[in-house]
Amino acid sequence: MNPGLHQALIAVYTTNTGPGMEPVATPFFFYLLSGLAIAGGFLVITRRNPVHCALALIVTLIAVANLYLMLYAPFVAAVQIIVYAGGIMVLFLFVIMLVSIERASRDRRFNRFWPVGLATACGLLALFVSAFVKGRALFPDRMIAIPEGSNTQQVASMLYGEAGRMGQYTFAFEIASLLLLVAILGAVIMTKKKI
Amino acid sequence: MVPITTFHYLVVAAALFVLGVIGVLTRRNVVIVLMSIELILNAVNLNLVAFSRMWGRLDGQVFAIFIVVDAAAEAAVGLGILIAFFRNKDTINVDEIDLLKW
Amino acid sequence: MPNFVMSYLGSTVTPGEAGNQFWALVYVLIIFAGVSLAVVAMNWFERKALAHFQIRLGPMRVGPHGLLQPIADALKLMLKEDIIPAEADQFVFWVAPLIGLLAAFTVYIVIPFGPSQAVSDMNIGILFMLGVLSLGVLGIVVAGWASNSHYPLIGALRSSAQMVSYEVAMGLAVVSAVLMTSMKTGTGTLSMIGIVESQQQQGIWFIFKFFPLGFVAFVCFVIAMIAETNRAPFDMAEAESELTAGYHTEYSGLRWSLFMLAEYAAMIAVSSIAVTLWLGGWLRPFPNLLRAPAWDLIFSLFPSLTFGALAAIAVVGAMRMPAHSYFKVQRIGLAAFAALLGLIALFLLVIAIAGRSSDATVAARLCEGIDYVYWFVLKVSLFMYLFIWCRATWPRYRFDQLMRVGWKVLLPITLVVLILTAIVGVIVP
Numbered sequence: 135m136n137p138g139l140h141q142a143l144i145a146v147y148t149t150n151t152g153p154g155m156e157p158v159a160t161p162f163f164f165y166l167l168s169g170l171a172i173a174g175g176f177l178v179i180t181r182r183n184p185v186h187c188a189l190a191l192i193v194t195l196i197a198v199a200n201l202y203l204m205l206y207a208p209f210v211a212a213v214q215i216i217v218y219a220g221g222i223m224v225l226f227l228f229v230i231m232l233v234s235i236e237r238a239s240r241d242r243r244f245n246r247f248w249p250v251g252l253a254t255a256c257g258l259l260a261l262f263v264s265a266f267v268k269g270r271a272l273f274p275d276r277m278i279a280i281p282e283g284s285n286t287q288q289v290a291s292m293l294y295g296e297a298g299r300m301g302q303y304t305f306a307f308e309i310a311s312l313l314l315l316v317a318i319l320g321a322v323i324m325t326k327k328k329i
Numbered sequence: 330m331v332p333i334t335t336f337h338y339l340v341v342a343a344a345l346f347v348l349g350v351i352g353v354l355t356r357r358n359v360v361i362v363l364m365s366i367e368l369i370l371n372a373v374n375l376n377l378v379a380f381s382r383m384w385g386r387l388d389g390q391v392f393a394i395f396i397v398v399d400a401a402a403e404a405a406v407g408l409g410i411l412i413a414f415f416r417n418k419d420t421i422n423v424d425e426i427d428l429l430k431w
Numbered sequence: 432m433p434n435f436v437m438s439y440l441g442s443t444v445t446p447g448e449a450g451n452q453f454w455a456l457v458y459v460l461i462i463f464a465g466v467s468l469a470v471v472a473m474n475w476f477e478r479k480a481l482a483h484f485q486i487r488l489g490p491m492r493v494g495p496h497g498l499l500q501p502i503a504d505a506l507k508l509m510l511k512e513d514i515i516p517a518e519a520d521q522f523v524f525w526v527a528p529l530i531g532l533l534a535a536f537t538v539y540i541v542i543p544f545g546p547s548q549a550v551s552d553m554n555i556g557i558l559f560m561l562g563v564l565s566l567g568v569l570g571i572v573v574a575g576w577a578s579n580s581h582y583p584l585i586g587a588l589r590s591s592a593q594m595v596s597y598e599v600a601m602g603l604a605v606v607s608a609v610l611m612t613s614m615k616t617g618t619g620t621l622s623m624i625g626i627v628e629s630q631q632q633q634g635i636w637f638i639f640k641f642f643p644l645g646f647v648a649f650v651c652f653v654i655a656m657i658a659e660t661n662r663a664p665f666d667m668a669e670a671e672s673e674l675t676a677g678y679h680t681e682y683s684g685l686r687w688s689l690f691m692l693a694e695y696a697a698m699i700a701v702s703s704i705a706v707t708l709w710l711g712g713w714l715r716p717f718p719n720l721l722r723a724p725a726w727d728l729i730f731s732l733f734p735s736l737t738f739g740a741l742a743a744i745a746v747v748g749a750m751r752m753p754a755h756s757y758f759k760v761q762r763i764g765l766a767a768f769a770a771l772l773g774l775i776a777l778f779l780l781v782i783a784i785a786g787r788s789s790d791a792t793v794a795a796r797l798c799e800g801i802d803y804v805y806w807f808v809l810k811v812s813l814f815m816y817l818f819i820w821c822r823a824t825w826p827r828y829r830f831d832q833l834m835r836v837g838w839k840v841l842l843p844i845t846l847v848v849l850i851l852t853a854i855v856g857v858i859v860p
Contacts, residue, residue, distance in 0.1 A: 160332075160333055161331075161332075161333055164333045164337065168337075168341040171341065171345060172341065172344050172345065172348070175344070175345050175348040175349070175368050176348060178348070178352060178361070178364055178365065178368060179348055179349075179351055179352035179355070179356060179361070179365060183520070184358055184360050184361055185520070185523060185573065185576055185577075186522075186523070187361050187364055188364065189523070189526070189573065191364050191367065191368070192569060194345075194368065194371065195367075195371065198345075198371050198374070198375055201338070201341070201375060202375075202378050202393075205338070205378050205379060205381075205382045206382060207378050207381065207382070207390045207393075208553065208554060208555045209390065209394075209555060209558075210374075210378055210390050210393050210394060210397075211555075212555045212558035212559055212562055213394055213397055213558075214374075214397060215559075215562035215563070215565075215566070216558065216561060216562040216565060217397050217398070217401055218367075218371075218397060218400070218401075219562075219565075219566060219569075220562055220565030220566055220568065220569075220598075221401060221565070221595070222367065222400065222401055222404045223569060224568050224569060224572060224591060224595060225404060225405065225408060226360065226363070226364060226404070226408070227569070227572045227573065227576070228572070228588065228591070228592075229360060229408045229411065229412060230360055230576075231572075231576055231584065231588065232412065232415075233360070233411065233412065233415045233421050234360075234421075242357060243356065243357060244355050244356060244357060245355065245356065245357040245422075245423050245424050246424050247354075248354075248355045250354075251351065251353075251354025251355040252351065252354070252355060254350070254354060255347055255350045255351040255354060255355075258346075258347055258350055259347045262343040262346075262347065266336070266339070266340065266343070270336070273334070273335050273336045273339065273383070274335075274383070285387075285390075285554065286554065286555060286621055287618060288387050289387055289390060289391060289394070292387055292388075292391050293391060293394075302388075303391050303395075306395060310395055310398050310399070313398070313399065313402050314398065314401070314402055316402075317401075317402030317403070317405050317406050318405070320405075320406045320409060321405040321406055321408070321409040322409075323409075324406070324409030324410055324412065324413045325409050325412050325413060327416075
């Protein structure tokens with residue numbers, strides 16, 4: 135093989151760009167993932183069978199988790215996959231199987247007031263579009279590089295640290311655990327046949 | 330190609346939000362309404378994480394984690410209410426869940 | 432070309448960190464081939480081991496000592512008629528085994544076979560593994576629903592309830608192991624390679640650390656992982672006598688084999704997690720204590736000794752074949768297999784001696800790499816044998832007993848172990 139080409143190939147294939155490295159093919163993955171997310175969202179609101187909607191929502195959740203990875207937030211991505219896609223969606227599928235009687239999937243899809251709902255949503259969309267068009271200058275184009283290597287440690291120090299800049303959210307963390315306890319109790323009591 | 334900036338992520342989040350709102354206001358099956366609420370929460374999360382990247386601080390990510398926790402709690406309680414209601418009325422149709430009026 | 436291969440073999444980072452897509456793809460293909468081969472071998476080994484536990488012989492007819500039985504099984508499954516129930520949801524019925532398979536195989540991205548032999552060492556490695564494993568539950572739930580029949584639906588609901596319950600205990604046991612990684616340095620790590628390296632730095636496998644805390648966490652994880660993969664004695668949801676094969680009742684032929692592939696791949700994946708977290712991953716016994724080159728050489732001879740022992744067993748088997756003309760082909764086949772194993776043993780012996788005696792780059796790097804992979808695979812194979820042993824030994828748990836064990840026994844024990852690990856870690860310097 136041509137030695138120059140050989141050296142060039144070695145240089146291409148063995149580049150070590152170090153930790154916190156340059157992402158690869160960012161526009162391609164962004165468009166792919168956001169296309170998947172929006173397509174999944176569209177399928178959620180239009181499919182007749184609730185199990186199909188749940189599967190489309192799972193696709194959306196995993197696409198959004200990958201978008202978090204692209205935004206250098208690996209911990210949030212992992213939490214999203216473990217809690218949302220692995221926990222909440224299993225719960226949804228259980229409930230669909232418990233309550234989905236046969237006639238539900240032969241019913242009409244949209245409720246009686248669907249024109250009003252659609253008009254409201256179009257108004258909201260118009261609001262977003264005007265905000266984005268008029269306020270385009272408010273979103274600076276810079277993206278500050280957060281080192282990826284210590285993301286979990288930094289999130290942990292914000293959640294668990296002492297008072298001050300670190301540990302701003304310790305109290306909120308404790309309240310969130312209380313919230314989860316109340317939610318567990320609520321879900322159990324709601325579904326008991328005799329309290 | 331145009332480099333991907335924060336604005337691109339905000340547009341995606343807004344699209345997901347609008348899709349979720351359409352689902353909440355339009356669908357008949359209560360379970361699908363709850364799933365659309367999850368879509369809305371995900372759109373908000375994406376917004377938060379995109380802004381966290383823009384400013385280089387981790388507050389957005391921590392808040393996003395809290396929202397995921399919150400969504401889990403709300404999904405559990407909401408589905409519990411739905412099951413309790415289904416046991417009484419045997420329907421999951423929002424058009425037929427209108428007990429408070431004659 | 433050899434320069435190119437060498438420049439990669441000499442790297443000290445995983446292909447993911449180096450940003451090298453080609454080698455990442457090569458690793459992915461090697462892992463895919465290896466896992467498929469392991470599943471095939473596991474199928475044979477399970478049938479033979481179960482049979483010997485029950486004082487019978489198992490498959491003996493298809494190849495010498497049934498060695499070609501898995502291939503015959505695979506052929507049969509591929510040629511079977513593909514039956515789909517009439518009212519079943521076609522798309523969901525088709526996609527359900529794929530979800531389980533994707534979840535089981537995606538886990539292999541972060542499994543470390545060596546200090547730089549992983550496809551990509553993510554910083555959140557262990558979280559990624561737990562998350563992707565929990566996606567496998569979705570495949571089972573959806574498979575049961577899509578079959579449009581009672582037994583699969585009940586089986587799927589029971590199976591997924593069981594898996595979700597034992598995920599909690601698994602996660603807590605994993606957290607207590609991850610907590611131990613922060614003992615000497617003050618900063619823990621979630622990356623799989625980092626966990627094994629912290630075991631090397633602290634000089635002790637986590638199963639022995641703060642004895643008995645590490646050991647109890649390990650036992651809880653093993654119980655949870657057997658329940659998580661729906662293996663006996665927790666296989667209520669798919670046992671033939673209970674629910675006519677549970678969630679995969681209506682699947683036939685190739686689709687059923689996809690479920691089986693996903694189950695075995697998940698077994699190997701959770702065993703890899705257990706090996707990495709508690710048993711020191713790719714570390715050979717006593718890497719810090721016995722560091723002399725002589726010990727290095729002795730421990731490098733283990734791979735070739737293992738293959739040599741297997742070749743010797745095959746030779747003995749060939750010699751003990753009945754001297755009848757019907758067994759001529761089997762005897763020749765077994766002798767050829769023994770010769771193949773012997774050749775591999777010889778090759779490994781040459782590499783071990785060449786790698787440890789001189790410091791020549793090719794042989795030394797190859798020898799180190801083979802040693803890391805060998806110790807890892809050996810430990811995972813012990814876990815596979817443990818799975819089969821548990822299946823042969825214990826009767827099945829009833830479903831309510833199963834849920835009671837998951838929530839009322841394992842969860843408090845893992846919580847207590849976590850708290851005690853944290854307390855002991857703060858007290859003991």
